[in-house]
Amino acid sequence: MAVFQFTPHALNPAELRGGLADPACGGYASFEGWVRDSNEGQRVCGLEYEAFEALGIREGERIIAEALARFGVAHAACVHRVGKLAIGELAVWVGVSAAHRDEAFRACRYIIDEVKHRLPIWKKEHYLGGDSGWVNCERCAAAAAHSAADAHVHDHA
Amino acid sequence: MDGALPVAPLLGLVLAGGRSTRMRTDKAALAYGGRNQLERAMELIAPHVGRAYVSVRADQSAEPLRARFPQILDLHENLGPIAGLLAAQARHPHAAWLVLACDLPLLDERTLAQLVRCRAPQRTATAYRSSHDGLPEPLCAIWEPRSAAPLAAYVAAGRQCPRRFLLSADIELLDEPNPRALDNINTPEEYRSAMSELLPAATVAAKRVTVQYYALLREQSGRREEALTTRARTAAELYAELARRYPFTLAPELLRVAINAEFRDWSTPLAEGDAVVFIPPVAGG
Numbered sequence: 144m145a146v147f148q149f150t151p152h153a154l155n156p157a158e159l160r161g162g163l164a165d166p167a168c169g170g171y172a173s174f175e176g177w178v179r180d181s182n183e184g185q186r187v188c189g190l191e192y193e194a195f196e197a198l199g200i201r202e203g204e205r206i207i208a209e210a211l212a213r214f215g216v217a218h219a220a221c222v223h224r225v226g227k228l229a230i231g232e233l234a235v236w237v238g239v240s241a242a243h244r245d246e247a248f249r250a251c252r253y254i255i256d257e258v259k260h261r262l263p264i265w266k267k268e269h270y271l272g273g274d275s276g277w278v279n280c281e282r283c284a285a286a287a288a289h290s291a292a293d294a295h296v297h298d299h300a
Numbered sequence: 301m302d303g304a305l306p307v308a309p310l311l312g313l314v315l316a317g318g319r320s321t322r323m324r325t326d327k328a329a330l331a332y333g334g335r336n337q338l339e340r341a342m343e344l345i346a347p348h349v350g351r352a353y354v355s356v357r358a359d360q361s362a363e364p365l366r367a368r369f370p371q372i373l374d375l376h377e378n379l380g381p382i383a384g385l386l387a388a389q390a391r392h393p394h395a396a397w398l399v400l401a402c403d404l405p406l407l408d409e410r411t412l413a414q415l416v417r418c419r420a421p422q423r424t425a426t427a428y429r430s431s432h433d434g435l436p437e438p439l440c441a442i443w444e445p446r447s448a449a450p451l452a453a454y455v456a457a458g459r460q461c462p463r464r465f466l467l468s469a470d471i472e473l474l475d476e477p478n479p480r481a482l483d484n485i486n487t488p489e490e491y492r493s494a495m496s497e498l499l500p501a502a503t504v505a506a507k508r509v510t511v512q513y514y515a516l517l518r519e520q521s522g523r524r525e526e527a528l529t530t531r532a533r534t535a536a537e538l539y540a541e542l543a544r545r546y547p548f549t550l551a552p553e554l555l556r557v558a559i560n561a562e563f564r565d566w567s568t569p570l571a572e573g574d575a576v577v578f579i580p581p582v583a584g585g
């Protein structure tokens with residue numbers, strides 16, 4: 144099994160978990176990210192993920208390798224969905240197996256945090272009113288335009 | 301000439317006393333085509349004035365870049381550009397001052413020559429109307445000796461914006477011959493963009509690159525991918541070029557860049573055949 148992959152198909156955690164089985168491991172920790180029906184006060188009715196897969200796979204593999212090295216866990220893997228997802232669907236799965244639970248939990252947490260910050264993947268939310276928006280993009284663009292207008296006053300060169 | 305009022309002699313003042321906070325490096329030292337901004341501004345102003353000075357804060361006077369030129373030290377702290385002008389007027393009260401910010405890399409000789417030619421010595425100042433907001437541009441302007449008293453009173457009243465001062469003064473307002481001549485630069489991105497515009501196009505080889513667009517940039521460019529010929533030397537210059545073509549709303553500071561599917565620095569030189577992706581703020585998980 145690839146340690147990191149994107150897929151347009153529904154995720155099956157029971158099946159994914161099997162790839163981490165190891166008689167030397169006494170613990171398995173996993174994280175599942177689900178599509179929620181609201182974000183920042185807006186009712187969300189669905190979303191889509193779009194990834195730059197060539198770079199995303201490399202970056203995902205780097206994150207997994209970092210987790211193995213930092214926490215000394217036996218196996219780790221992550222799968223991220225792309226395409227359209229409905230409320231309640233599984234968007235991302237992380238699984239880690241290790242000799243003991245502590246490093247499994249910590250490695251799992253590390254992977255999902257890094258995935259959220261570093262993976263070149265974008266999420267477009269569709270809202271109940273018919274609106275939609277790219278998360279982290281639309282609002283910061285508006286904020287940047289606003290601060291550029293504020294900054295017009297000429298600096299003392 | 302009989303009957304005409306004597307016209308005050310014109311001296312030059314290049315403002316280089318700023319803190320360059322947003323640039324995060326001394327703006328006076330930024331180089332364009334082998335010369336830094338301060339040298340370039342001093343060269344531009346020289347033919348028009350009896351003598352040119354550089355305006356500096358007291359703690360900057362020994363810096364090698366500024367020490368090469370005649371200086372006028374600020375007498376006030378934290379007053380912005382107006383401090384430089386007040387100090388100059390105190391030093392030579394009978395002179396008119398051609399004031400120039402040193403962060404105007406696109407300023408051309410024609411713009412400066414027209415300002416001097418159209419000078420209205422009977423008014424408080426002669427300035428250009430900004431092509432961006434229609435307001436007077438105080439830092440490429442001629443300030444007559446008669447501006448000194450009202451300017452001192454303005455500062456004494458706790459105000460310090462030279463643009464607002466000019467708005468309420470009796471000034472000669474000119475239209476810019478080149479609408480970008482007075483674009484000032486405050487951020488590294490504006491610097492890179494100005495640098496690429498100043499570079500003679502013929503000196504940089506054109507190259508073929510492909511650009512892939514994702515998410516918001518895909519929607520705003522209306523395409524997933526394109527092959528294009530560019531003279532942009534770096535990814536930063538390429539983004540600036542594309543941002544003139546498409547209605548991008550994301551400032552480059554918010555983006556990362558990948559070349560051939562690896563994260564790269566914005567200043568990485570572009571090569572023939574490179575595949576470039578600009579990466580909007582991500583949202584995984």
